[in-house]
Amino acid sequence: MRLLGVGLNGLMKFCAFMDLPRPIFQSFYDRIVNSISIATQAVSAVSKKKAALEEKRISLENGMEDGIIVSGDGSWRKRGFSSLFGITSLIGWYTKKVIDVVVKSKYCKACQHWEAKEGTAEYWEWKSTHDDECQANHSGSTGKMEVDSAVEMFQRSEELYGIKYKYYIGDGDSKTFLGISNSDPYNGFEIKQKECIDHVQKRMGTRLREIVKKQKGSSGRGKLTGKLIDELSTYYGLAIRRNSDDVEKMRKDIWATIKHKISTDSKPQHDDCPKGAESWCSWQRAVASGNISEYRHKPPLPKEVLEAITPVYENLSRDDLLQRCLGGFTQNNNESFNKSVWAIASKCQSGGKKIIDIAADISVLLFNDGLRSLMKVLETLGVTIGPNCFNFCVETDAARIEQAERSLTDAAKEARRASTSSRKVAGDRDLLLEGQLYGAGIAD
Template sequence: MEVDGVIEMFQRSVNLHNVKYANYIGDGDSKTFKGITDSQPYEDFIVNKKECIDHVQKRMGTRLRAVKKKTKGLGGKGKLTGRLIDELSIYYGLAIRRNSDSVDKMRSAIWATLDHKLSTNENPKHDRCPIGKDSWCSWQKASATNNLGSYEHKPAMSVDVYEAIKPVYEELSNDNLLTRCIGGYTQNRNESFYSTVWALAPKSISSSKIILDIATNIAVCVYNNGFASILHMILTMGMKIDAHRMKLAERSRSRSAKEARSSLKTIRKTAQDQNINEEGQLYGAGIAE
């Protein structure tokens, strides 16, 4: 359904809008792009595939977790922990976003993040880190402000972890992938809208077309005008906001409620990881490659 929908969008773009889409921003699933190229929506005009940087970043986390699962003894304190995987994934994504105008700059920045985690007082490896007092690298900041004499490195990544994850970095810093990241494109706006729709009509629950249409219309209002649009709908329909609901709304804004939501998010993520370990990764960025 997704493939057919995207193909139809490309095929009708000239008639509806008098434009040709030069790029397709994908999430790693190659089937949709193959469908576009096979359908040849435009004569003598090539559609290029661009990667969504958010999904490329997720791909790093997926690959690192797969390595941890397959390699005995790689997990545990001081090894490839979940926190380290999250850090490396974020650093990888930032390296691409901040250097999205050049493949060479992206690759150098990606490896700089790994070298940074390997650095020790005896063997600093910050040659690729950006220099200056505004650098993200604390060692380079100390160097720029003449404070290296008192600088202390954090515990470095173990050599075992480095050797295990090095092939992942080599794979995810190749020319083919990074070339598709040129421009720093993202599907974040789409994903944000979709999440608003699914919050009202969850995918796990069967909904009628009427319910889905209502959820989509509400999502459009919230996406464009924020939750103030919900209040406008309530007043338009003549609904009353009772004191109990106001009390619940105030409670949801409290610090304890926010911490509870954060804890619940962590629990859900842990449960999701457990399901992946038991059943395998069924869907995700780059699965179809």
């Protein structure tokens, strides 16, 4: 039931509808959860250490002798910055496996229960034995959970695995890297930051949409539509990905997009666009096919739109940002891991830190070693592995790998892009026909 993200109430409901008696009471349920927590923690610790050593070995093979590359990301159980619980993970770049995880909690049920008795002799007797068991391990703002967790994981990397984290891939949404640098976990050893290029690409889309909101007349047909913003963001991201080893080439391709969009038949500006029949630039494709005499440009971006977006392009093509994009790193694996944790410790159900610890440990095992790794947890708990359990785990892992490989094909990627683009076009068309019907204060 914990694998399904279901607690005692869900277990009781299932038994009731199956016409079975009540399975267990709260006290025994808590004992079972404690046992599961100990087992999952022990097995996941072995998996994380194995992943760290594998990452170290591959890094050495790639010439990185003084440290490894890790991507980090935090996630909270509740949206916004009022969550009581948060998780932060570090994942090795080469292995794509989880190396370390920290769960932070601002809440302890026992502390809340005893709060009314604070100051009594009974309270101090309880307090003297509770500190080691307290579920609250974070004080301060919720947003600071990611920073504190990352610092903690960096500070213990040498003790746990005998390695240093030389490069940290972050998203720029928090001051995590600044916190790591200020903590100086390796006594003067320099840690370098790398940007997640997916998040950098999202910045382009976010800032262009801000222009639409703030500047009247910038949206509509022939201007900054949702489809055009998506195109500009995509081309911006491609410029970084395709030139992940050269900052100047990145910058050249970024500005090539703008020149392409303001080109006319009388003044084409496609010299910096990729050449050849496979280019995203229709003008260059026409040149490659010998049909340039028949080519006609679409209406260019209006002058006022160009003036509005130019500062955005200048800011997002500055040297220090593009330097951090070298290597083409992403946090996709961290976001996938976060999703798997909250699938087990559902955000819409209550539960304490121990439940999230279990969810994080199970997710580490699934992420690093597949479903069959859970059989080690069952063995640790003293459960005999039967043929049905074994066959299910093996077959499910094989099917998951096959599906993942299929989703990585060029055809699958193109289908996803086409589907997203068509939805945006349909959304823009409906908005033009109906007008805006939903928004903050729109009925005033």
